[in-house]
Amino acid sequence: xxxxxxxxxxxxxxxxxxxxxxxxxxxxxxxxxxxxxxxxxxxxxxxxxxxxxxxxxxxxxxxxxxxxxxxxxxxxxxxxxxxxxxxxxxxxxxxxxxxxxxxxxxxxxxxxxxxxxxxxxxxxxxxxxxxxxxxxxxxxxxxxxxxxxxxxxxxxxxxxxxxxxxxxxxxxxxxxxxxxxxxxxxxxxxxxxxxxxxxxxxxxxxxxxxxxxxxxxxxxxxxxxxxxxxxxxxxxxxxxxxxxxxxxxxxxxxxxxxxxxxxxxxxxxxxxxxxxxxxxxxxxxxxxxxxxxxxxxxxxx
Numbered sequence: 001x002x003x004x005x006x007x008x009x010x011x012x013x014x015x016x017x018x019x020x021x022x023x024x025x026x027x028x029x030x031x032x033x034x035x036x037x038x039x040x041x042x043x044x045x046x047x048x049x050x051x052x053x054x055x056x057x058x059x060x061x062x063x064x065x066x067x068x069x070x071x072x073x074x075x076x077x078x079x080x081x082x083x084x085x086x087x088x089x090x091x092x093x094x095x096x097x098x099x100x101x102x103x104x105x106x107x108x109x110x111x112x113x114x115x116x117x118x119x120x121x122x123x124x125x126x127x128x129x130x131x132x133x134x135x136x137x138x139x140x141x142x143x144x145x146x147x148x149x150x151x152x153x154x155x156x157x158x159x160x161x162x163x164x165x166x167x168x169x170x171x172x173x174x175x176x177x178x179x180x181x182x183x184x185x186x187x188x189x190x191x192x193x194x195x196x197x198x199x200x201x202x203x204x205x206x207x208x209x210x211x212x213x214x215x216x217x218x219x220x221x222x223x224x225x226x227x228x229x230x231x232x233x234x235x236x237x238x239x240x241x242x243x244x245x246x247x248x249x250x251x252x253x254x255x256x257x258x259x260x261x262x263x264x265x266x267x268x269x270x271x272x273x274x275x276x277x278x279x280x281x282x283x284x285x286x287x288x289x290x291x292x293x294x295x296x297x298x299x300x301x
Contacts, residue, residue: 001181004080004100006031006066007049011166012086014174015107016049019084020056022178027058028078031071033089034062067093075099084177085139092139104139105180107173109166110199111135111151113191116144117199121169122162124199125224128216131155132165134173136180138188147188152176161226204229211254211300214267215247233263233300235277235292240300243282244274255299261285263300 005016005027019025030053038045046054053060063071066088072095075083083104085092097104110120111133117123124132133153138146152172156165180186207229209218222231222245232241250262250269257263261272276282277292 001081001102002026002028002079003082003084003181004029004031004075004078005049005053005084005086006088006092007084007086008033008047008089009087010048011109011170011173012049012088012107013052014170015084015086015177016052016058017056018174018178019181020058022181025181027056028080029059029061029074031061031063031066031075031088034064066090066096072096072099082181084181086173086177091141091143094141097139097141105149105177106137106139106144106146107177108135108137108144109169109173111153112137112144112148113193113196115197115199118201120199121165122199122202122224123197124156125160125162125165126220128220129156132169134169134176136176145191147190149180149183149186149188150176159223161223163227202229207231209233209242209300211263212266215250215265215270216268218265218270219245219247235298235300238292239278241276241278241282242272242274243276245270245272247271253299255301257294257298257300259294261289261294 001024003019003025005019007016020027030049032047032049035044035046050060061074075096076099080100082102083100085104086107092104110124112135115123131153133151135151136149140146154168154172207225209231222242225231226243230241232239248262248269248271250258250264252264254264254266262269263272272285274282275285275288
């Protein structure tokens with residue numbers, strides 16, 4: 001079977017590696033996003049899938065837009081039996097969807113139709129879901145709305161961050177993709193449109209902690225936004241990222257700070273366990289407090 005693989009983000013790398021190991025599968029090409037400026041020096045950096053493809057010795061194509069005529073012609077020339085898409089970042093046009101005889105399939109990091117969209121892992125943690133999973137599905141012209149092929153469930157642990165959950169789902173998705181590709185007659189289960197929830201793309205500003213919210217919600221936000229965009233608050237004029245926290249009893253006005261770096265919230269308190277001042281390193285809250293005197297009446301905002 002000849003496959004063209006479309007992917008960009010780290011989530012897609014285990015899927016590409018798993019396909020490359022399968023006997024009887026030829027990966028005719030890997031399509032990924034163009035290199036982008038990164039870091040303080042804004043040097044061009046390749047997307048994770050490109051790095052993985054080069055290690056595997058696979059041809060890499062980086063069109064700016066998959067709907068461009070040149071990109072479509074390149075896919076047509078490859079004559080794939082199947083197109084596999086994982087965390088690619090662009091919707092496929094009809095001309096691409098109709099190219100392969102076996103269609104275009106996708107691996108998505110949620111139990112569709114729950115959490116369609118760009119950030120399903122973060123939104124599952126934010127919402128307090130106790131489980132999530134991965135779905136393989138056929139692609140159509142709508143975002144994450146295609147017919148479901150297979151699904152696998154994965155519990156969300158109380159200590160999970162977006163990073164830890166991402167890594168487990170990436171491996172689970174690779175296993176499910178291989179199982180899906182091997183099916184002779186894959187099932188087609190339409191999604192229940194009455195159960196759709198959307199995982200919209202997150203912004204950096206959404207990382208700001210609103211101390212008027214309940215402590216349980218803020219604790220989930222901190223885990224959901226690790227590693228990006230990162231949860232943060234203001235300590236006076238210092239931006240303080242918060243990487244770990246725990247819910248504790250507390251009273252006072254939202255934002256009031258008590259000994260032990262306990263912050264009052266709209267309901268209960270949040271004890272900050274690991275923080276990072278602007279320009280500094282991640283550190284235990286006790287280490288931070290040794291270098292930052294907490295004045296009376298201190299508030300987080």
